[in-house]
Amino acid sequence: MSPLIVNLIIRATLQTLEMVFASTAIAVLFGLPLALFLITTSPGGLYRLPVLPRIVGLIVDALRAVPFIILLVLLIPITRMIAGTSLGTEAAIVPLSIAAIPYFARIAEVALREVDPGLIDAVRSMGGTRFTIMRSVMIPEALPSLIGGLTVTLVTLVGASAMAGTIGAGGLGDLAIRYGYQRFNTTIMLWVVAVLVVMVCLMQLIGNILTRWLKR
Template sequence: MSPMLIGLLLDGLKETIFMVGISAGLAALAGVPLGVVLVVTGNGQILQNKPINRILGAVVNATRSTPFIILLIAIIPVTRLIVGSSIGTAAATVPLTIAATPFVARLAESSLREVDAGLVEAAEAMGASPWQIVTKVLLPEAWPGIVAGITITVVSLIGYSAMAGAVGGGGLGDLGIRYGYQRFQPEVMLAVVVVLIVLVQAVQSAGDLIARRLNKKVPRGKA
């Protein structure tokens, strides 16, 4: 492997980590609270509100059902408004964040719904407020599942970031397209695929480890 190729791969890896890291962080900050709202406003829940639940659910479903490449192009005006450009790694974080947020929200919602209803009822019986129930019961019990969901999201974002390279998003995807595909250099394409596989494996392993550490039901010696 030539020094130039190594340099290109390192630059592409840095750009990919930047895009995925920023968008995953923002998606988690927005998606987890959104998932909480979807749960607590549901039918029979502590803050039941059917109109809000249905509206948020519809928005989440609509965003999730939009293919990423279409979303990427459709929100170019929004991307340009936020970061001042529609190309580059900074610009790519906008559609990546928008695509990942509803994904995180649904995964968080699923984890929160798995919390034993008896714990919530016990907290209500002791006079806990909705905020206390969310912060002291629901989130602590659901964190392992939420972390696992965020890990899945990060892995998906790595694939999305490669797709963003098709429209000038930078990163490993852009490297693979410009050098591997357009310049007919299969060794570059192969190198990009290998780096992406290693990156995905590292993220998945780290996420699994954190989820196991947070899971109170697993004995510490087996974590």
Template sequence: MIPWLTPMLEQLFVEAAIETLTMVAGAAFIAILFGLPLALLLHATDRGGLAQNGLVNRPLGLLINAVRSTPFIILMVAIVPFTRLVAGTSIGTGAAIVPLALASTAFIARLFETAFREVDRGVVEAARAMGATRLQILWKVLVPEALPGLIAAVTVTLVSLVGYSAMAGAVGGGGLGDLGIRFGYQRFMPEVMASVVIVLILFVQGLQSLGDWLVRRVRRR
């Protein structure tokens, strides 16, 4: 696969790449699952929203901002007890998904909220005039209308998760970051570090290209 690596390192590289993909996919799934309802709640309870409620909007916004503003490497260490409670351990790929999911949920919730804000208010008002309920407006009007922005938000989140997953390797999270630290840095093997960087760049480029293509397809429709 990579001509300048030994067969043993190639095998480790494949395993590390699979671990990285597992972390990114698992964390992204959880982030979308929880981030979308959070974004809808933030948008609905915001000033001028469908269910304006500052008592809900402000504390929730502060909590999301607090998670977003915490550097990921610090967040990983800070929630180790919670990670152990959820995953049963604080090291390994499965454990790394917990802080990755937490960080990306806060991140994607804000991006989703921004996408909802860009929806033409006239469309929402038209739905209300036709008798649509709040839930119907949120799920059947806002989400479809904001779909290109939502896909773009998912793309940005996936790209960020690739970087986060590499940081997770520094504290025993596994994946390409762990491989780069253990072999490329600690064992002074620059060819391994270079290979990790190249593969991560290819991951990011592939995700970005796929996301951009999906956004263009959805906008045409």
């Protein structure tokens, strides 16, 4: 394999990692509070609201229902407004983040629902505030499941970032399409697949290790 191809693969891999980790960080930053909101305002929650959680839940599910490739195209005007362009790695972070926020929010919601209600009631009976319950009970108890959900989100975004390459987002997907598919270069296609497989396996392995360690 020529040095040019090696350099292309390394650069595309770094671009993919940038897209995946940046969008995942944004997904956690907004998705976890969103999950806490859905949990605490639901019937029987810490802050009971009658209508708003249902509306927010519908919006979350609507965003999750749109296939990413369609969402990618629909969000081009918003991407241009935020990033100044619809092309490149930085621009791709916008649709990836918007797609990842509701995805991670639902995963985090499931993890938070698994927290033993008895622990919450015990803290409340001792005078713990609702914020204390969320900070000191719900999140720590759900942390292993949250890490597992974070791992799933990372792996999903690897595939989504490759899909974003179809509109010039850069990364391994763009490399596979422009230098592999369009130029009939099977070698590049195989190398891209190999790098993606290794990347996903490493993410899953690290996520599993962290989850097991936190459960102990």
